[in-house]
Amino acid sequence: MRLHWRAANYLALGQIFLRGNPLMREALTLDHLKDEVFSCWGTIPGINLIYTHLNRLIKQRSLQMMLVVGPGHGCAALIGNAYLDGSYSRLDPPFKQGRDSIERLFCRFGYQTFAHDVPAIPGTIQSGYELGYSLAHAVGAVFDNKDLIACCIIGDGEAETATLSASWHLPAYLNPLTDGAVLPVVHLNQYKIAARSSLSYLSNARLTSLFTGLGYKPYIVEGADPELVHMLLAGAMDQAADDIEAIRREASDREVKVRSLCPIILLKTPKGWTGPKLISGEPFEGSATALKLQRLFMADVDFYLKLLERWLHSYTIKSLFDSAGHLLPEPAAWIPEEKLTLSGCPHANGGLLREELKLPPLEEYGVETDADREDPASERHLPLAFYLREIIALNGLNFRLFSSDCNNSALFLAPIFSITQRVSPTDEIDRERLDEKPARVVEILSQTVCQALLEGYLLSGRHGLYICSEQHSNLVVSMLGRYANWISRAAEIDWRKEVSSFNYLQISTLWSPKLAQASCTPGFAAAAIEQRSGVTNLFFPADAGTLLAVTENCLKATNCINSIVVDAHSQDGWLTVGQGRKHAAAGLSIWSWAGSEKEEKEKVESASGPDLVLCSVGAIPTREMLQAVKILRGILPQLSIRVVNVVWLNKLQSPEFHPAGLEADRFDQIFPPDVPAVFAYHGYLTEIYTVLGERLEGRRLKVKGYRGCYADSSLQNHLIANELDRFHLALAALDLIDRNDGQLASAKDSIKSLMIEGF
DSSP, rough: OOHHHHHHHHHHHHHHBSSSSOOOOOOGGGGGGGGSOOOOSTTHHHHHHHHHHHHHHHHTTEEEEEEEEEEETTTHHHHHHHHHTTTHHHHSSGGGGSSSHHHHHHHHHHTBBBBBBOOTSTTTSSSSTTTTOHHHHHHHHHHHTTTTEEEEETTTTTGSSSHHHHHTGGGGGGTTTTEEEEEEEEESSBBBBSOOGGGGGGGGHHHHHHHHHHTEEEEEEEOHHHHHHHHHHHHHHHHHHHHHHHHHHHOOOOOOOOOOOEEEEEEOOOOOTHHHHHTTTTTOOTSSGGGGGGTTTTOHHHHHHHHHHHHHEEETGGGTTTTTTTTTTTTTTTTOOGGOTTTTTTSSSGGGTOOOOOOOGGGGGGHHHHHSSSOOOOOHHHHHHHHHHHHHHHHHHGGOOOOOSSHHSSSSGGGGGGTTTEOOOSSSHHHHHHHEEEEEEEEEEEHHHHHHHHHHHHTTEEEEEEEEEEEGGGGHHHHHHHHHHHHHHHTOTSSSOOOOEEEEEEOOOTTOHHHHHOOSOOHHHHHHHHHSOEEEEEEEEEEEEEEEHHHHHHHOSOEEEEEEESSSSSSSSSSOOHHHHHHHHHHHEETTTTTTOOGGGGOOOSSSSSSEEEEEHHHHHHHHHHHHHHHHHHTTTTTTTTEEEEEEEGGGTTTTOTTSOOOOOHHHHHSSSTSSSEEEEEHHHHHHHHGGGGGGGTTOEEEEOOOOOOOOOOOOHHHHHOSSSHHHHHHHHHHSSOOHHHHHHHHHHHHHHHHHHHH
């Protein structure tokens, strides 16, 4: 095990510094070094140590394990270990083990691979710069994976983040009857980038009290002597594995009522361990300097070249690799068989395990619509809830709902609780309760924890839905960008299989004034629009039928991120399920039944064309836009109006920015350049302007949307203040008509009179 650890350390250090002389068989020169250093050494020896000891545990006990690494700058450690256990050779044949492959490994680090964990590294489901999310990713991965153990390495700095602080409670959400286990390893090497971490100031007694209070059974492993630490860590790993086995046994014993504590290892080793003790009289090992390798060669080059050479040779390279670069038998002794290696864990490449979601036929949940469309069926709360309830019933351990306390806020979801319940993080094992209704709803108020849980659940091969408030969705904007980056880059890797889409069901609050006053701020939709990878999709279904169709499409999708914004208070019935399916597939449609286009044809290529185009995006804007059309048709019946409804916002973008965007010709067919248009948009005005982009140039159009919340709590006044009510939309349309006559002026006066009278 000592030799394997040295081999992993040597490969990591070589990736950071070397581009030649991979086995150090000749004197080190500047030609052997990279022009730039891309990583730091601080956390790498600790990750390698944990990896080595997990290998022994896996092989000795035939365990199914995966590794989630929270500390940043640990990429070189994971790459080195994936090379040692043969995963790179299996996934990338040119990496057949040997001297040339080691050199290739060294050369591409920092150029073709990065200093943080990325999808190109086998066995990973998390990027190293995602500080705060590792424990939630690990718990999400073991949900409904009864035989899986996820070891999660948590660094000093990450332990200070808000998301990680909330995540300490997550192991209590695991049901040992159906879920796997997590083994957190808190790597306390004292320093962040420049200063000591808060946990490093705590005594062992206080650390023990802290984690015992959080529901853990802590094992402290501390030291700077590798021989001592190896022995202590091996003992702690064995004890932790025994604890996990005991928890699993207890789950099967119906006499046991109180669940045992989850084991946790607190590993206290020096920062930059096994590096030089001093450099130019300044501490290196055990100090924050171990994070700043790029500063090593800023002064006396010859001196530091010799220092690096001694450092590399300190790992006794000839005892690790033969002259051809093959790993020797001794350091390879505890590497598990292929199917059990950490870097070959199929749960970390969830597409390999993914099963198609079983979906009930939408027709069973459809709504009736009025024939004349004048008075659509309203208060259609239930179809989606019944649809989700049936999905839960059909899919057993393959589907979960995650929610930041929105299941009660959105009462229209209440029917799901007739067959399921919330996961309860209690000390008691209430078997009768679980037997009655399995818990498929994970609810915790932290939005970032919910997102990370679902990410872990999806990346390990399952399906899910994140129900959140539109009011607070901007809290996960940075996570949206990171996950979009992960998905888009994973799609470029042949051996990474497609995973289920990440689906947000956002309960709209922008147009609920009492809620919007709290903290509705722009962010989420704008960030989703700006994702140049094209994996993010924004849906604004205007009615119940379209909502069902959009939800079905999103749950079937893979390798993308979908946001569905739904009005929590009512779902109109403009379209049947069949019509909704066609509408959702197209992304936007001309609603000829709602307009007054000449010849009443839905064909875009109408000979005469309309006088106006009125376009809506979202449930409430659509309701108001259709009423605005009704007003205009009553006052100016000769006006030819085209009504367009957009359900997939990205359709309005140029294909340059989103693969689903309409080509210029098709966009011009629907929105003729010489015809004035009014856009009524659910969200912030800046978002729709960003979406339309250059397509705004040279057109006569007005955009109405959300500009801010106002003190008056009535929906009517809220809409009027934002000029998204039916009267302002009708006036905006008339303002765009290029004529000046008494009839038009009279029409405007009539609309203003109607506005005074109210809805």
